[in-house]
Amino acid sequence: xxxxxxxxxxxxxxxxxxxxxxxxxxIGKIAQNYGLDCYPHLLEIISTEQMMDAYASIGMPVYYHxxxxxxxxxxxxxxxxxxxxxLAYEIVINSDPCxxxxxxxxxxxxxxxxxxxxxxxxxxxxxxxHLFKQxxxxxxxxxxxxxxxxxxxxxxxxxxxxxxxxxxxSCHALMNLGVDRYKRAPKLSLQKxxxxxxxxxxxxxxxxxxxxxxxxxxxxxxxxxxxxxxxxEPEENILYFIEKNAPLLEPWQREVIRIVRKIAxxxxxxxxxxxxxxxxxxxxxxxxxxxxxxxxxxxDGFMMEFLQSHTNVVYQPPYNSKWxxxxxxxxxxxxxxxxxxxxxxxxxxxxxxxxxxxAGSDWRGTFQFAxxxxxxxxxxxxxxSPRMMREFRFFSVVDDDTSPKLRVGPIHDDxxxxxxxxxxxxxxxxxxxxxxxxxxxxxxxxxxxxxxxYFSYQRRPLHDDFNAVLxxxxxxxxxxxRLEEQTASGEVNRLGEKG
Amino acid sequence: xxRIVDRRFDSKNKSSVNRSRFIRRxxxxxxxxxSDTIDKSGIRDLAEGKRIGIPGRDIAEPQFSTxxxxxxxxxxxxxxxxxxxxxxxxxxxxSGGRGSKASPDGEGMxxxxxxxxxxxxxxxxxxxxALPNLLxxxxxxxxxxxxxxxxxxxxxxxxxxxxxxxxxxxxxxxIAVGGPYAARAKELxxxxxxxxxxxxxxxxxxxxxxxxxxxxxxxxxxxPFIDSFDLRYNNHVKVAQPTTQAVMFCLMDIxxxxxxxxxxxxxxxxxxxxxxxxxxxxxxxxxxxxxHTVAEEVDEENFFHSRETGxxxxxxxxxxxxxxxxxxxxxxxxxxxxxxxxxxxxWLEDSVLCYELLNEKILRQTxxxxxxxxxxxxxxxxxxxxxxxxxxxxGVFAMRRIKNATEIYPxxxxxxxxxxx
Numbered sequence: 001x002x003x004x005x006x007x008x009x010x011x012x013x014x015x016x017x018x019x020x021x022x023x024x025x026x027i028g029k030i031a032q033n034y035g036l037d038c039y040p041h042l043l044e045i046i047s048t049e050q051m052m053d054a055y056a057s058i059g060m061p062v063y064y065h066x067x068x069x070x071x072x073x074x075x076x077x078x079x080x081x082x083x084x085x086x087l088a089y090e091i092v093i094n095s096d097p098c099x100x101x102x103x104x105x106x107x108x109x110x111x112x113x114x115x116x117x118x119x120x121x122x123x124x125x126x127x128x129x130h131l132f133k134q135x136x137x138x139x140x141x142x143x144x145x146x147x148x149x150x151x152x153x154x155x156x157x158x159x160x161x162x163x164x165x166x167x168x169x170s171c172h173a174l175m176n177l178g179v180d181r182y183k184r185a186p187k188l189s190l191q192k193x194x195x196x197x198x199x200x201x202x203x204x205x206x207x208x209x210x211x212x213x214x215x216x217x218x219x220x221x222x223x224x225x226x227x228x229x230x231x232x233e234p235e236e237n238i239l240y241f242i243e244k245n246a247p248l249l250e251p252w253q254r255e256v257i258r259i260v261r262k263i264a265x266x267x268x269x270x271x272x273x274x275x276x277x278x279x280x281x282x283x284x285x286x287x288x289x290x291x292x293x294x295x296x297x298x299x300d301g302f303m304m305e306f307l308q309s310h311t312n313v314v315y316q317p318p319y320n321s322k323w324x325x326x327x328x329x330x331x332x333x334x335x336x337x338x339x340x341x342x343x344x345x346x347x348x349x350x351x352x353x354x355x356x357x358x359a360g361s362d363w364r365g366t367f368q369f370a371x372x373x374x375x376x377x378x379x380x381x382x383x384x385s386p387r388m389m390r391e392f393r394f395f396s397v398v399d400d401d402t403s404p405k406l407r408v409g410p411i412h413d414d415x416x417x418x419x420x421x422x423x424x425x426x427x428x429x430x431x432x433x434x435x436x437x438x439x440x441x442x443x444x445x446x447x448x449x450x451x452x453x454y455f456s457y458q459r460r461p462l463h464d465d466f467n468a469v470l471x472x473x474x475x476x477x478x479x480x481x482r483l484e485e486q487t488a489s490g491e492v493n494r495l496g497e498k499g
Numbered sequence: 500x501x502r503i504v505d506r507r508f509d510s511k512n513k514s515s516v517n518r519s520r521f522i523r524r525x526x527x528x529x530x531x532x533x534s535d536t537i538d539k540s541g542i543r544d545l546a547e548g549k550r551i552g553i554p555g556r557d558i559a560e561p562q563f564s565t566x567x568x569x570x571x572x573x574x575x576x577x578x579x580x581x582x583x584x585x586x587x588x589x590x591x592x593x594s595g596g597r598g599s600k601a602s603p604d605g606e607g608m609x610x611x612x613x614x615x616x617x618x619x620x621x622x623x624x625x626x627x628x629a630l631p632n633l634l635x636x637x638x639x640x641x642x643x644x645x646x647x648x649x650x651x652x653x654x655x656x657x658x659x660x661x662x663x664x665x666x667x668x669x670x671x672x673x674i675a676v677g678g679p680y681a682a683r684a685k686e687l688x689x690x691x692x693x694x695x696x697x698x699x700x701x702x703x704x705x706x707x708x709x710x711x712x713x714x715x716x717x718x719x720x721x722x723p724f725i726d727s728f729d730l731r732y733n734n735h736v737k738v739a740q741p742t743t744q745a746v747m748f749c750l751m752d753i754x755x756x757x758x759x760x761x762x763x764x765x766x767x768x769x770x771x772x773x774x775x776x777x778x779x780x781x782x783x784x785x786x787x788x789x790x791h792t793v794a795e796e797v798d799e800e801n802f803f804h805s806r807e808t809g810x811x812x813x814x815x816x817x818x819x820x821x822x823x824x825x826x827x828x829x830x831x832x833x834x835x836x837x838x839x840x841x842x843x844x845x846w847l848e849d850s851v852l853c854y855e856l857l858n859e860k861i862l863r864q865t866x867x868x869x870x871x872x873x874x875x876x877x878x879x880x881x882x883x884x885x886x887x888x889x890x891x892x893x894g895v896f897a898m899r900r901i902k903n904a905t906e907i908y909p910x911x912x913x914x915x916x917x918x919x920x
Contacts, residue, residue, distance in 0.1 A: 017503055024503075040502075041502075042503075042504060043501075043504070044506045045503065045506060056514050056517060057514075057517075067520040067521040067524040068517075068560055069517040070514065070517035070520050071558060071611070073518055073521075074611075074613035074614070075611065077614065078612055165520070173562055174562075175562070176562060177563065316577075317577070318576055318577020319575035319576060319578075321577070324577075327574070327575075393576060393578040394574050394575070395574070395575060395578040396572055397572070397573050397581075398572045399570070399571045399573070399589075400571075401568045401569060405587060405589070406587055406588070406589055407586045408583055411578055411582060411583050412578065413582075413583070416583060423574050424574040426572075427573070434564070435563050435564060435565050458569045460565040460566070460568060460569030460571070461567075461568050461569060463564045463565060463566035464566060465562070465563070465564065466563055468561035469561045469562060469563050472561070
């Protein structure tokens with residue numbers, strides 16, 4: 001009894017700084033035993049209102065000012081006050097040190113859950129996953145955001161709030177098209193960023209001017225020969241292209257575009273690893289707290305409260321439920337990781353056939369490999385087991401607008417497993433989820449118009465909103481902007497023109 | 500290395516910048532929504548923040564996305580009856596149910612609904628009325644508080660420590676905790692003296708008693724002179740500044756010629772007076788009197804939202820007001836304010852009667868009486884009679900002909916100047 005007492009963690013539902021520290025230490029020790037490699041972390045206690053603030057600025061502790069964040073704050077506040085939503089009890093920032101927010105109104109078990117989930121689960125994912133390693137610089141992001149906020153505030157002072165606001169509106173409209181998907185982003189650093197910003201300004205301007213310089217006229221040649229397209233290869237990063245090539249932008253405007261682009265790039269990995277990342281964090285909070293319980297360090301009451309939140313988080317309503325909105329990434333991710341562990345530890349014959357390499361292997365090694373080297377689509381394509389498809393009762397529905405009825409595609413049966421898994425994996429491919437729009441050409445001799453081309457996929461049309469977005473593109477570009485659609489058969493149609 | 504940072508107390512309202520930018524950006528839509536809200540809610544309800552909605556379409560942030568159509572394949576969970584190859588009809592309402600839905604409380608789901616704080620709401624309301632800044636601040640600020648002493652508390656800041664209480668508590672605790680040791684030590688001293696007398700130095704019993712006394716002394720000394728729970732602090736609470744009470748009479752003509760728009764202007768006029776009184780007095784009664792040829796006292800709902808036809812006898816309302824004052828608000832405890840809105844129509848003979856009522860009865864008892872005439876035509880006899888009142892009661896009676904809400908403020912100019920200045 002005396003021994004147990006000496007190791008038991010504080011009980012009750014009220015938290016204190018001491019108890020949070022005790023839990024953090026205990027959870028940290030267990031995480032270390034499991035071999036989780038994390039950045040050092042910082043726990044920040046915040047109020048409800050600050051949580052809503054953080055929501056509004058996508059969780060970032062520092063961010064530039066813009067009305068759209070005010071809008072999202074008001075929306076969050078309104079829904080929260082009416083009880084239509086609870087606040088997520090955690091926000092964690094991929095930085096070094098990793099910052100995890102604890103909301104003051106959480107109970108002690110909830111704080112422990114958040115610590116395990118965010119400060120150890122997400123944190124180790126940020127540090128280990130290849131996408132985050134390659135595309136984000138955890139040690140520089142906060143500095144960069146400080147730079148961004150100051151720079152934009154300075155611009156507002158110099159050029160007026162309206163001008164900056166309008167520019168940001170336009171950039172935000174293209175944010176998702178402001179990321180490099182294949183090239184590697186250079187590392188960020190505050191000092192370098194500030195030092196180079198001025199140089200970059202001047203250099204960029206000279207480059208642009210070069211591009212538009214009037215060439216000596218060569219009569220008889222110009223008009224006949226088909227001019228080479230510029231860019232020669234279509235450019236997927238529209239913001240990047242505009243930043244480098246828009247003829248009339250001022251240096252500060254190019255810098256603002258660059259800031260939005262950089263931040264979009266920073267968030268890109270998160271959008272590609274939602275299932276994996278949330279599942280990983282959920283798996284670890286579940287495992288870490290259960291280990292605490294197994295070691296007799298927390299009470300039954302603690303576990304009851306923890307399990308209740310946990311179960312809510314990983315609930316997947318069926319497609320015909322009124323609560324259904326989409327596949328719950330927490331549910332899918334958590335169950336996949338747990339299933340992966342099962343395949344390692346207690347494989348069935350089916351598992352051996354499907355996963356000959358990992359059935360019966362050491363689960364921790366397998367986990368490390370899977371966590372480091374995949375993103376959602378490849379993770380699902382690689383590790384979703386038939387058993388999981390049966391448990392979730394996944395089925396696919398084909399909606400073809402040329403046929404009057406919907407058709408059921410592969411379901412969770414022997415014939416369906418392979419294709420069903422492929423379909424689900426596709427669903428997490430950002431490339432097929434978002435329209436593929438690229439810079440096709442800019443008219444250097446004529447009206448300087450910019451042509452964007454939408455490469456349609458599965459005959460899906462663009463949403464009518466594109467007209468509003470085109471206005472924004474035209475605002476950035478400063479000359480006419482055209483949007484074309486190229487169908488799978490190579491046919492090209494003009495969708496719209498602005499400016 | 501564990502680091503926990505308490506951020507609860509820094510940078511509150513971090514979002515207020517973004518929030519005010521949102522309001523600035525959509526000023527026009529919000530103004531309209533605020534105006535609708537004022538028309539819909541009661542004069543007295545404006546003291547708190549308001550939920551308003553603006554069209555979601557106006558504030559959309561467009562991005563490229565795919566629309567309906569084409570070939571799509573979606574994986575869903577929870578299969579309960581389908582097998583591969585089966586076909587079935589498209590569910591009603593399109594795939595995914597993206598259409599706009601109406602929420603149960605009647606706000607369109609497409610509306611962006613949010614809550615303006617009291618300050619933000621007032622700001623926009625005042626802007627509509629074209630109030631000068633000093634007055635805006637005066638009206639919008641909450642009642643002032645006075646800090647008064649309220650006993651003692653166990654928590655507080657060091658500057659508020661009450662030394663006498665603290666030391667008294669400490670002394671009591673020392674006696675209570677250390678007393679038994681002292682008493683016992685006294686007994687032992689006596690015994691030691693007795694032993695020394697009887698058996699003398701060197702006896703083991705003497706040594707034992709000496710040791711015990713020493714032990715007790717250590718114990719007694721270990722009782723701290725002052726302990727953290729002895730601390731007492733002077734406690735302060737905030738108390739609203741005592742103010743007096745007022746009654747506000749709203750008089751309005753509801754004859755056929757007063758249309759909704761005129762009533763809405765009148766409502767702002769009444770609201771402004773209410774806000775002013777709300778600043779000055781702790782308790783305010785509002786009496787609504789409407790009239791056409793006869794006057795009656797009604798509740799606010801009926802006051803603003805009913806319409807009758809027929810002629811106009813203004814004096815009926817003034818008579819009723821006089822009667823209500825006599826029966827319910829005659830004591831000197833009440834400060835009486837009157838606000839009257841009309842389109843200026845009145846029976847010819849009646850206007851003279853109005854003059855007499857105001858001049859001889861009502862204005863003697865009221866602090867301030869304001870009249871607005873919401874009309875575009877030339878003034879009629881009521882206006883002329885009231886002008887006479889104005890000359891004989893400067894500073895207590897104000898009147899003005901207005902066409903829209905921005906012209907309301909000058910009616911109160913004198914009243915507000917006196918109080919604010």
